[in-house]
Amino acid sequence: MARPKNDTFLRALLREPVDYTPVWLMRQAGRYLPEYCETRRRAGSFLNLCKNPQLACEVTLQPLARYELDAAILFSDILTVPDAMGLGLYFAEGEGPKFERPLRDEWEIRDLTAPDPYQHLRYVMDAVAEIRRALDNSVPLIGFSGSPWTLACYMVEGGSSDDYRTVKTMLYDRPDLMHRILDVTAQSVTSYLNAQIESGAQAVMIFDSWGGALSHAAYKEFSLAYMQRIVAGLKREHDGERVPCIVFTKGGGQWIESIADIGCDAIGLDWTTDLGEARRKVGDRVALQGNFDPMALFASPEAVAAEARRVLDNYGTGSGHVFNLGHGINQFTPPENVEVLVDTVHSHSRRGSARS
Amino acid sequence: MARPKNDTFLRALLREPVDYTPVWLMRQAGRYLPEYCETRRRAGSFLNLCKNPQLACEVTLQPLARYELDAAILFSDILTVPDAMGLGLYFAEGEGPKFERPLRDEWEIRDLTAPDPYQHLRYVMDAVAEIRRALDNSVPLIGFSGSPWTLACYMVEGGSSDDYRTVKTMLYDRPDLMHRILDVTAQSVTSYLNAQIESGAQAVMIFDSWGGALSHAAYKEFSLAYMQRIVAGLKREHDGERVPCIVFTKGGGQWIESIADIGCDAIGLDWTTDLGEARRKVGDRVALQGNFDPMALFASPEAVAAEARRVLDNYGTGSGHVFNLGHGINQFTPPENVEVLVDTVHSHSRRGSARS
Numbered sequence: 127m128a129r130p131k132n133d134t135f136l137r138a139l140l141r142e143p144v145d146y147t148p149v150w151l152m153r154q155a156g157r158y159l160p161e162y163c164e165t166r167r168r169a170g171s172f173l174n175l176c177k178n179p180q181l182a183c184e185v186t187l188q189p190l191a192r193y194e195l196d197a198a199i200l201f202s203d204i205l206t207v208p209d210a211m212g213l214g215l216y217f218a219e220g221e222g223p224k225f226e227r228p229l230r231d232e233w234e235i236r237d238l239t240a241p242d243p244y245q246h247l248r249y250v251m252d253a254v255a256e257i258r259r260a261l262d263n264s265v266p267l268i269g270f271s272g273s274p275w276t277l278a279c280y281m282v283e284g285g286s287s288d289d290y291r292t293v294k295t296m297l298y299d300r301p302d303l304m305h306r307i308l309d310v311t312a313q314s315v316t317s318y319l320n321a322q323i324e325s326g327a328q329a330v331m332i333f334d335s336w337g338g339a340l341s342h343a344a345y346k347e348f349s350l351a352y353m354q355r356i357v358a359g360l361k362r363e364h365d366g367e368r369v370p371c372i373v374f375t376k377g378g379g380q381w382i383e384s385i386a387d388i389g390c391d392a393i394g395l396d397w398t399t400d401l402g403e404a405r406r407k408v409g410d411r412v413a414l415q416g417n418f419d420p421m422a423l424f425a426s427p428e429a430v431a432a433e434a435r436r437v438l439d440n441y442g443t444g445s446g447h448v449f450n451l452g453h454g455i456n457q458f459t460p461p462e463n464v465e466v467l468v469d470t471v472h473s474h475s476r477r478g479s480a481r482s
Numbered sequence: 483m484a485r486p487k488n489d490t491f492l493r494a495l496l497r498e499p500v501d502y503t504p505v506w507l508m509r510q511a512g513r514y515l516p517e518y519c520e521t522r523r524r525a526g527s528f529l530n531l532c533k534n535p536q537l538a539c540e541v542t543l544q545p546l547a548r549y550e551l552d553a554a555i556l557f558s559d560i561l562t563v564p565d566a567m568g569l570g571l572y573f574a575e576g577e578g579p580k581f582e583r584p585l586r587d588e589w590e591i592r593d594l595t596a597p598d599p600y601q602h603l604r605y606v607m608d609a610v611a612e613i614r615r616a617l618d619n620s621v622p623l624i625g626f627s628g629s630p631w632t633l634a635c636y637m638v639e640g641g642s643s644d645d646y647r648t649v650k651t652m653l654y655d656r657p658d659l660m661h662r663i664l665d666v667t668a669q670s671v672t673s674y675l676n677a678q679i680e681s682g683a684q685a686v687m688i689f690d691s692w693g694g695a696l697s698h699a700a701y702k703e704f705s706l707a708y709m710q711r712i713v714a715g716l717k718r719e720h721d722g723e724r725v726p727c728i729v730f731t732k733g734g735g736q737w738i739e740s741i742a743d744i745g746c747d748a749i750g751l752d753w754t755t756d757l758g759e760a761r762r763k764v765g766d767r768v769a770l771q772g773n774f775d776p777m778a779l780f781a782s783p784e785a786v787a788a789e790a791r792r793v794l795d796n797y798g799t800g801s802g803h804v805f806n807l808g809h810g811i812n813q814f815t816p817p818e819n820v821e822v823l824v825d826t827v828h829s830h831s832r833r834g835s836a837r838s
Contacts (some may be wrong), residue, residue, distance in 0.1 A: 185606060193838075219640050232724035289777065289812065290779060291814070292810070294775070294777035294778070294780070295780040297776065298775075298777070298778045298785045298789060299780070299781040299782055299785055338754065340753075341753040341754060341775050341808075342754055342755060344775075345754070360806070377733065377754065379735075379736045380735045380754060380755060397696075397698075398694065398697060398698055398701070398733065398736060399698060400698040400699075400736070419650070419697050419700075421645065421647055421650035421651065421654070422650070422654045424647060424650070425651060425655040426655055430657055433654060434698065452697075456645065456647070459645070
């Protein structure tokens with residue numbers, strides 16, 4: 127299996143020479159696109175959309191039909207893994223994800239086991255294969271998972287939280303139980319990502335959305351250590367091609383030197399981090415992905431373009447930069463501004479920033 | 483006017499020798515204390531409590547009666563300033579602060595003027611004077627204000643926000659209007675803090691609660707630059723004593739070297755920052771305040787004490803550390819754990835960590 131026709135994204139992740147800076151957007155298949163809302167309506171619910179490989183493929187491709195994006199990302203949800211572990215994922219209207227059976231009791235935690243991804247998450251592997259067929263080797267497909275800590279937050283809290291009180295009380299009070307959850311979850315994520323790679327994902331990303339809520343000491347012990355274990359257990363080559371791995375801790379800008387040490391190929395950054403400074407800190411150990419403020423997409427086209435150029439110039443010339451937002455795209459984003467963003471990234475970086 | 487009998491807090495801020503590490507807690511007069519809830523009930527509402535100098539004094543002193551805290555902090559709210567600017571602050575039950583007239587129109591922004599603190603915020607100055615009398619020079623009193631950026635977030639959004647969409651759209655789209663709001667707000671905060679100092683505040687703190695929501699570039703232009711202007715305009719001496727100034731940007735751990743350059747005496751840190759590393763970065767330019775995770779107060783007394791020792795050891799020996807939480811204390815915190823925390827800070831630091 128050869129690399130896709132447009133392999134700029136993979137080249138940038140591996141810090142090979144590129145002609146321009148590649149760009150994709152977190153949550154690029156999402157509610158800001160009317161065609162996504164239409165498919166979701168047909169699916170009946172968000173979860174049905176995730177669990178139907180044909181529909182998941184359809185929405186994965188929608189943003190690529192509109193914009194010159196350099197990668198596709200599997201349409202799915204990070205909570206499919208705890209759902210496969212038996213916690214009972216559901217979405218209450220307007221309330222975000224919830225679990226019917228959050229993890230609270232010691233015996234439930236002791237009983238937790240890693241699901242077989244080919245059995246309990248078959249629909250994800252089918253979606254990956256379906257999307258690869260539909261992409262026809264045009265651009266690479268990114269697979270993904272939540273980080274163990276981020277999944278554990280949802281599993282213990284039973285849903286979203288703004289202070290992580292329940293999960294942090296467990297962390298400080300019963301670190302043994304917390305480690306048990308993280309251990310099983312790290313095993314689950316490793317086999318889940320490897321199954322995605324075997325099914326056709328050409329790069330993988332670990333979303334540590336809530337790592338930034340931890341103290342620096344707890345981050346290393348309860349989030350980073352488990353991501354390191356996952357990275358060590360990943361199939362890094364498939365079909366003769368290297369499969370790069372991106373680690374993204376939102377709010378983790380203070381810890382990038384430690385993240386660069388865990389063996390990943392690239393670090394995702396939110397908009398609070400100075401890309402140029404980050405690049406000096408990590409040297410040639412990893413590539414960097416980010417870090418446009420998603421709220422800047424609400425400004426005028428001129429302001430969107432100016433901010434995109436600022437981010438590109440902040441990284442500087444040479445390969446090793448994948449342009450992205452610093453967080454998922456907001457559902458109210460004007461779709462026409464996304465086109466301005468993508469086109470500006472390509473044109474401005476062709477003029478110099480991507481080439482050394 | 484001499485320094486208070488217990489001047490350990492002021493000494494640590496000025497990096498003078500201390501016998502132990504001083505401690506106070508953000509929002510130490512708050513809902514986790516039953517006596518606070520009782521006074522608030524008598525006041526009728528949170529805003530009545532803020533606006534009544536006798537009751538504000540009463541709740542300010544409550545945590546000092548329970549715990550061996552090394553400083554008192556004025557009981558008030560950061561939104562008193564925009565309220566004095568005419569935006570109409572109110573608290574909707576269970577919804578947090580709101581403004582009747584959020585800033586949206588260009589003409590309203592052009593018309594904005596800085597309030598006279600002795601006229602429109604007289605009740606705050608009266609509370610400061612009242613608290614100073616009641617403290618009888620036992621421990622120092624801290625005055626405070628929100629940062630211009632943080633106040634502007636509330637003023638433009640009209641209340642709390644989780645994505646700052648309205649205010650960031652203005653920032654990216656109409657930076658001229660944003661700067662106009664920040665300029666008037668910085669003038670207001672400067673005269674407000676100076677009035678608190680003249681009324682008896684012995685140290686002041688600027689709370690930049692939402693600075694961490696900005697990109698690194700926007701932070702410097704729209705938050706830090708205005709705090710620098712305030713610090714430059716503060717009365718740094720009163721009654722023959724130096725009045726130290728603390729700047730706290732929540733989520734600002736990546737920017738501490740820039741914050742140390744604005745002329746403040748100390749930097750507040752949330753729990754995500756490694757105190758020892760921060761100390762190496764800022765050298766002897768500023769003291770550091772923080773940075774215990776408030777959620778760790780929900781663990782067992784043993785775990786609370788262990789985490790407190792970890793924070794103290796993370797800073798290391800020598801003066802220049804004021805122990806605090808990395809954010810306001812949570813309303814559900816068990817009050818008995820606060821005693822464990824305060825006592826552990828004192829006893830552990832007397833054993834060595836505060837002395838070089």
